[in-house]
Structure formats: structure tokens, C-alpha cells
Amino acid sequence: MRKQHQGRHTPLSLAEPNRVAAFEPVLAAITKDMLAREAAWDVIINGDMAAGGARPFAWDHQWVGKGKVEVARDTTTSVSAPASLRLRSLDGPAQASVEQPLRGVAGRTVTVTAQVRNAGFSSVALRITGLDGAYKQALNQVVIDATAATAWTRFEGSLAIPAEVPNCRLGFAVDGSGSAWLDDVVVTVSDTPAAPAGTNLLRNGGMEDGDAQPIGWTSTWAGSGKVAAARDTAVFHGGKAALRVDSVGGAAKGNASQAVEGLAGKRVRITGWVRGDGKAVASVGAGSFDAGWKQLGWETLLVVPAGAPGEWTAFDKTFTVPAGTAKVCLGAAIDGDGKAWFDDLALCEAP
Numbered sequence: 197m198r199k200q201h202q203g204r205h206t207p208l209s210l211a212e213p214n215r216v217a218a219f220e221p222v223l224a225a226i227t228k229d230m231l232a233r234e235a236a237w238d239v240i241i242n243g244d245m246a247a248g249g250a251r252p253f254a255w256d257h258q259w260v261g262k263g264k265v266e267v268a269r270d271t272t273t274s275v276s277a278p279a280s281l282r283l284r285s286l287d288g289p290a291q292a293s294v295e296q297p298l299r300g301v302a303g304r305t306v307t308v309t310a311q312v313r314n315a316g317f318s319s320v321a322l323r324i325t326g327l328d329g330a331y332k333q334a335l336n337q338v339v340i341d342a343t344a345a346t347a348w349t350r351f352e353g354s355l356a357i358p359a360e361v362p363n364c365r366l367g368f369a370v371d372g373s374g375s376a377w378l379d380d381v382v383v384t385v386s387d388t389p390a391a392p393a394g395t396n397l398l399r400n401g402g403m404e405d406g407d408a409q410p411i412g413w414t415s416t417w418a419g420s421g422k423v424a425a426a427r428d429t430a431v432f433h434g435g436k437a438a439l440r441v442d443s444v445g446g447a448a449k450g451n452a453s454q455a456v457e458g459l460a461g462k463r464v465r466i467t468g469w470v471r472g473d474g475k476a477v478a479s480v481g482a483g484s485f486d487a488g489w490k491q492l493g494w495e496t497l498l499v500v501p502a503g504a505p506g507e508w509t510a511f512d513k514t515f516t517v518p519a520g521t522a523k524v525c526l527g528a529a530i531d532g533d534g535k536a537w538f539d540d541l542a543l544c545e546a547p
């Protein structure tokens with residue numbers, strides 16, 4: 197131990213109080229600098245790709261859906277020197293992303309600006325994915341689509357992150373064959389403004405987001421039998437997908453639902469489209485529950501009877517949510533042995 201103290205980098209010790217006094221301002225300056233960096237790195241780290249060696253520092257979480265990609269820190273092209281992040285497909289088409297966590301964004305609005313360049317990929321995007329408290333995917337949204345950027349282009353996009361999605365990542369995602377570059381990523385967060393009148397308060401009411409299941413509509417309940425929720429890309433009303441609720445293994449009575457909070461005492465208007473299969477009853481209902489899941493109200497919005505032709509039917513209903521309501525649960529229900537489809541659902545505050 198004594199020998200170490202005799203080296204060139206002699207550490208400070210209490211035996212040298214005069215030097216401790218001299219060191220204090222240095223320590224304060226280092227602490228201040230660390231706190232400033234901590235504040236600046238609040239949301240993401242190394243957005244300008246300045247830090248790193250062969251790969252940019254902090255962009256180290258990689259997801260590969262198919263094929264093979266190379267992640268590199270490219271010092272031959274960048275918007276801000278000395279480097280950018282480059283993804284390159286190897287040995288044919290690939291689907292992949294590099295990601296890093298977004299800190300402290302749940303319940304807030306995230307704004308992302310970035311410079312992107314694409315050479316060959318059929319899709320290049322910055323997307324935010326999020327897991328809820330049970331580590332189930334609850335968010336998967338493109339904030340910037342940069343596919344058309346054949347030269348360096350600056351993009352900006354925003355997304356309101358639901359409060360119940362605490363685990364979010366920002367990903368640079370590519371699909372196809374090519375090279376794509378990312379530089380000068382800046383992420384800021386702000387409080388999500390109150391939704392203006394007429395805003396759809398449902399998440400993914402168009403059922404477009406998701407994979408096997410539409411995001412926001414994965415919660416199912418069955419009073420009898422078994423039901424399953426699926427995202428149907430063959431039968432839909434608007435866009436490219438609808439929610440389909442199936443009875444599984446025989447007749448069932450149940451639903452897929454989504455809960456909306458903060459509506460106590462308010463007038464709401466719920467609209468949407470429903471389609472039956474001619475065998476099972478398809479219906480939509482809205483239940484109002486207090487914080488202890490006691491039902492305070494129920495509104496039947498539409499019932500499509502069994503035997504009705506398989507065509508899309510619209511509903512549109514306005515009602516006042518009971519005082520004391522914690523959650524309004526909009527349920528897309530089936531009763532019988534068959535399927536029902538639901539699409540373009542909207543829940544807005546009514547004047």
C-alpha cells in the first residue's frame with residue numbers, strides 16, 4: 197500500500213489536508229460536469245455517434261427479425277463529424293434494428309429529430325417500442341419513416357407515450373437489402389397536452405398497429421367457453437386490419453376490451469363498425485367501473501344478431517359516464533360459435 201503512495205499519481209489522503217482543500221474545487225467541478233452530462237443524457241446517449249470505436253457507444257441493443265446485419269460506426273459519412281451509425285445487410289435481405297432505452301418517457305410526449313440516409317433498404321424507420329409493467333409489448337410505433345431519404349435528410353416526429361408503458365426503446369429499424377445511416381439523434385420530452393375535443397381516446401382503434409394481435413386490444417375475458425383476439429389483415433373496414441374475436445373450441449361468450457381512464461362525469465361519443473359471421477352474435481358494449489371494479493353503468497352500443505348477413509354495420513352512441521368512474525371498458529364481444537370483426541372504433545369527449 198505504501199508503495200502505491202510513492203508512485204507518480206500519488207492519491208490524496210487525510211495526511212495532506214492542504215492538498216484536500218486544493219482538490220475540493222476540482223471535485224466540485226467534476227461532480228457538476230457529471231450532473232450536467234446526466235441531465236443531457238436524460239433520454240438517450242450518444243445521439244451524434246461521436247463516442248465509440250467500431251460501433252457507436254450505447255446503441256448496443258440489437259434486434260434481428262431475419263437475415264444478418266452489420267452495425268458500424270461509419271467515419272466516412274456523417275452529418276456531424278466524426279461519425280454516423282450505419283446498418284448494412286449482409287448475405288441478402290434482413291430485418292433488424294439497433295436500439296437504446298428511452299429514460300423517463302412514460303406518460304409524456306417524445307419528440308425525435310434525426311438525420312437519416314438510405315441506400316437500398318425497402319424500409320428505414322425510427323420506431324418506439326414499449327413494454328408494459330408485465331413486460332408485454334404495448335407499443336410499437338413508427339415516429340419517423342425515412343425510407344425515401346436517398347441523401348442525408350433531417351426528420352422530426354412525435355409520439356405520446358401511454359403512462360402504463362414504462363419500458364420504452366428507440367430503435368433504428370431497416371428491412372430489405374442495403375445500407376442506412378443515422379446521425380444527430382435528439383430526443384426531447386414534454387408533458388402530453390390534454391387531448392383536444394374530437395380526439396380519439398382509444399389506442400389503436402383502427403387496429404392497424406400490432407402483429408398477430410392489435411396493440412391495445414390484447415386483453416380478453418370469457419364468461420363461458422374461450423375467446424381469442426386476433427389482428428385480421430384479410431377482413432377489415434378501414435386501413436389494412438381489423439380486430440377479430442373468435443370463439444375457441446366451441447361456443448363461447450366473451451370479449452376483447454380496452455379501458456380508458458379519466459372520463460368520470462363526462463359525455464362521451466363512441467363510434468365504430470362491427471361485422472358478424474352469420475353464426476355468432478357480435479356486439480359492442482361500454483362498461484363503467486370504479487377503482488374497485490364495481491360496475492357503475494353499462495351501455496349497449498350495437499348488437500349484430502346471429503344469422504345477420506356478414507356485412508359491416510356502424511354504431512354511434514353518446515352517453516354520460518357515471519360520476520366515480522375510474523375506467524370505461526369498451527368491449528368487442530362474441531356470443532356463440534364463430535367470429536366477429538371490429539374496426540375504426542373511436543371514443544371521443546362529446547360537447
Ligand SMILES: [Ca+2]
Pocket residue numbers: 402403404432433434435436437438539540
Ligand atoms: Ca383498420
